[in-house]
Amino acid sequence: MGIMTFFKRKIFCCYFLLLWNRIEAHVRYVIPEELRGGSVVGNIAKDLGLDLGEVADRKLRIASDSGKQYFSVVAESGELIVHERIDRESLCGLATPCLLPLEAVVENPLQLHRVEIEIQDINDNTPIFHSNQRVLNIPESINPGAKFLLDSADDPDVGSNSLQSYSLGSNKYFVLNVKIQDGIKIPELVLDKPLDREKQAAHTLILTAVDGGKPVRSGTCEVSVLVLDINDNAPQFQKSFYEATVAENELIGNEIITVKAVDLDEGANGEIEYGFADKTPDAIKSVFNINPNTGVISVKGKLDFEQAHLYKFDIIAKDKGNPQMEGHCGVKITLTDINDNPPEIIITSLSSPVPENSPNNTVIALISTKDADFGDNGKVNLTVGSGLPFKLNPSLSNRYTLVTSGPLDREKYPEYEIRLNAVDSGLPALHAEKIVKISISDVNDNPPVFSQNVYTVYTRENAMHGSILCSVSALDPDLDQNAKISYSILDSKVQDVFISSYVYINSENGSIFSMHSFDYEKMKVFQLRVQAKDHGSPSLSSNATVHVFIVDQNDNAPAVIYPSTFMGSVSHQRMSRSVKAGHLVTKVTAVDADSGHNAWMSYRLAEATDASLFSVTFHTGEVRTKRSVSEQDDSSQRLLIEIKDNGEPVQSTTVTVDILIEDGFHEPISDFTHKHTEPEKKSSKITLYLIVSLASVSLLCLLTFLVLLVKCARGSRGGSSCCVRRSDSEYKNPNRNLQIQLNTDIKYVEVLGGDMMSQSQSFGSYLSPMSEFSDFTLVKPSSTTDFTNTLSVLDASLPDSTWKFESQQVSRDLS
Structure with a gap:
């Protein structure tokens, strides 16, 4: 027992010298079978060129095509160890060499290495006979040299550890012959001397099978020879070895091959029955069948090339004599592969x-x-x-x-x-x-996109601060933080004031609010740029433009520009008592800082010392006599004239005019007479001015209309609309870049023009009252009309209480 243990340890140490080599990223190890779990095969991390830190970081692992996981990697050391005991015989059978293909997988980046483990055989199996006893019935009349097939032993080991030889115990009558058939050693019992049943009716022989391992392993079978009297001819097969090839999809019942034996005896001694040898495995008997009478071998069960592609077995032929005699032959059936397995x-x-x-x-x-x-x-x-x-x-x-x-x-x-x-x-x-x-x-590769590139907003002037102007929205097709959007207003200036002083934006929902109320008379339009930025890394953004138009409200009362009341609250005028009905006493002129209907004004006589004496023209503000002045009329008349605009709510102002009626007072007409020296010439000049002004205004309107028409046509081809929808639902009037206000009664024409990107321009002509060929004044404010300057200019150009007019007044251009 001690010697066997010593040899085992020595063999184990010799086989456990692990070999590896690397061929085109392949690693190969050689280990003996039957290693205990936890035994080290080799340092696979080192052999693959990996540091110990990379073993865990790159998730080094072993993948196997087979169902079992025989090996694993120790993350701490990078060693490849045996995970489960390996039996080479169950894994590879008789195939040599026995290779177990593995795959070493590492990640970050993904790499695949092929690993082969060669499992070497150890002498762990003893030669085993199918049966421990074998009985041979041999007639005594058989001649020396007759051969009798004995059961061969099986040893699943390979190489030198496999079955090497047979030996027969010493006796007088038999010797052992070993023949090799298709690489398999088959023992035969050969009669060396004639038998004599009367001397010895039975012989007991010991057949020993020995392998080549160290230490040597062996198995025995007891052969009992019974000497029979009669039937001295055994069946003999026509061939000692039969071969056949059959497809793996051969139908059950189909014939494969026929074996044929002949017995020279007569009668029952010559009748032959065929069958499988005693040691034939059940696996062969389950797929093949032999007809006992004809010797036809046919398919009995389903054949599968992938399970077994070669079958070897023995057929015996027995006669019916007494004692019964038998012959034997070998059969080899090879299967051909059929494409019956999908990949x-x-x-x-x-x-x-x-x-x-x-x-x-x-x-x-x-x-x-x-x-x-x-x-x-x-x-x-x-x-x-x-x-x-x-x-x-x-x-x-x-x-x-x-x-x-x-x-x-x-x-x-x-x-x-x-x-x-x-x-x-x-x-x-x-x-x-x-x-x-x-x-x-997702990665942040898409900037936010606004629903509109340009937003147009209308808001009333004097609206409460903090009121919402509009809401902008943008979408980002990315996910999570990459799609989360924050809104902000880009820095810019409006009238030298930072835009942040006018509006602010809710960074989460894009709602834009006013910081204070707006004044149309100071600022009619401004623009701001809104930026939408996502929360990705790096963040992406896009911009949109918001045009804010201030809608005028009637928040300014009319301002009287004539007669001037800067020196007092009452205007003093003189009139002769000899004037007739319809005489122009004076003319009240007022302006309104508002626009449109809010600036349309009307005049009425609110109070008078004698309401029957004077009247005020509704649209022009002219104060005229309704009748001739009589001697009974008071020489001092006071008129309270109310000026109202057309806005909602109505704004109004009043002016008081004191008229002194004098006897023998003559109107100063020196200048007037001078101007009448060439009335037709002056009248034609005024008419020419009006024609030129009206023609210019008409041409400007026509050009503006044509520009808008072309712009709309181009916008419709581009898929955009030239019409905008105002955010203030209460304000329904369309946007006009050009406004013309004409009142022939008060001889006043106002042209307001501008675009969304610049301050509005205003041109006005004012005709001085009291004259049918009045001077022409052109006003061009740079932004909203500066009414203080207008008042001073107009006051300088209008006549004083003496009604003296200059015929060559120069027009003034205010900027």
Whole structure:
């Protein structure tokens, strides 16, 4: 027992010298079978060129095509250890060498290394006979040299550890002959001397089978020879060895081969029955059948090349004599492969999700194929569906890497279903399909997009501060933080004041609020730029322009510009008592800082000393006599004239005019007479001015209309609209870039023009009262009309209480 233990340890130490080499990224180890769990095979991390820190970080692991996991990697040391006991005989059978293919997988980046483990045989199996006893019935009349087949022993070990020889215990009548058939040693008992049943009716022999291992293992079988009297001819087969080839899909019941034996005896001694030898395994008997009368071997069960492609067994032929005689022959049936196994697709490693900005040739998955068929039937071609940004790169045998081949866009395709097709080379070809789902992770590659590039907003002047002007909105097709949007207003100035002094924006929902109320008379329009920025890294942004138009409200009362009341609250005028009805006493002129209907004014006589004596023209403000002045009329008349605009609510102001009626007072007409020296010439000049003014205004209106028409036509082709919808639902009037106000009664024309990008321009002509050929004044404010300057200019150009007029008054241009 001690010697056996010593030899075992010595053999174990010799086989445990691990060998490895690296051939094109292959690592190979050689170990003996039956190693205990935890035994070290080798330092695979070192052999693959990995540091210990990379073992855990890159998730080094072992993948096997077989169902069992025989090996594992120790993360702390990088050593490859035995995880489960390995029996070479159950793993490889009689095949040599016994190779166990493995795959070492590391990630970040994904890499695949092929590892082969050669399992070496140890002498752990003893030669075993199918039966420990064998009985031979040999007639005494048989001649020396006759051979009798004995059961051969089985030893699952290979190489020198396999069965090497047979020996027969010493006796006088028999010797042992060992023949080799198809590489298998078969013992035969050979009669050396004639038998004499009367001297010895039975012989007991010991057959020993010995292997070549160290230490040597052996098995024995007891052979009992019964010497029979009669029937001295055994059946003899026509061939000692039969061979046949059959397809693995052969139908059950089909004949494969026929064996034939002949017995020279007559009668019952010559009748032969065929059957399987006693040691024939049940696995063979389950798939083959032999007809006992004809010797026809046929298919009994389903054949499968992938389970067993070669069958060897013995057939015996027995006669019916007494004693019974038998002959034997060997049969070898080879199966041919049929393409009956579809290929398999194995996903070794898969990375999902994949960032949408991954470059080309980014490794997504490691894939291998397998086909249980043989030859061309087992050759597999793997393809990937077309039209997808992925492709397959072959690496090792039947192994592929799935990589990107084009740009990825999560916003268009957040997930891909990649269809893998495997087709073998058999006839007909079989195929397999597997769908791999790949999710695409988001990166911040899309800026926010506003619903409109330009927003147009209308707001009333004098609206409360903090009121909402409008809301802008933007969308970002990215996800999570990449799609979260913050709004802000870009710094700019309006009338030298930062835009942040006028408005502010809610950074979360894009609502824009006013910081204070607006004054139309100071500012009619301004613009601001809103920025939408996402929260990605790096963040992306886009801008939109918001045009804010201030809508006029009637918040200014009319201002009297004539007669001037700067020196007092009452205007004093003189009139002769001899004037007739309809005499122009004076003219009240007022202006309103508002626009449009809010600036239309009317005049009325609110109070008078004698209401029957004077009247005020409703539109022009002219004060005229209603009748002739009588001697009974008071010489001092006071008139209270009210001026109202056309706004809502109505704004009004009053002016008091004191008229002194004098006897013998003559109107100063020196200048008037001078002006009448050439009345037709002056009148024609005024008429020419009016015609030129009105023609200019008409031409400007026509040009503006044509420009707007062309702009709308171009905008409609581009898909945009030239009409805008105002945010203030109460204000329904359309936008006009040109406004014309004409009142022939008061001889006043106002032209307001401008665009959204600049301050409005205003042109006005004022005709001095009291004259049918009055002077012409053109006012051009740079922004909103400065009424203080207007008052001073007009006051300087209008006549004083003496009604003296200059015929050559120069027009003034205020800017």
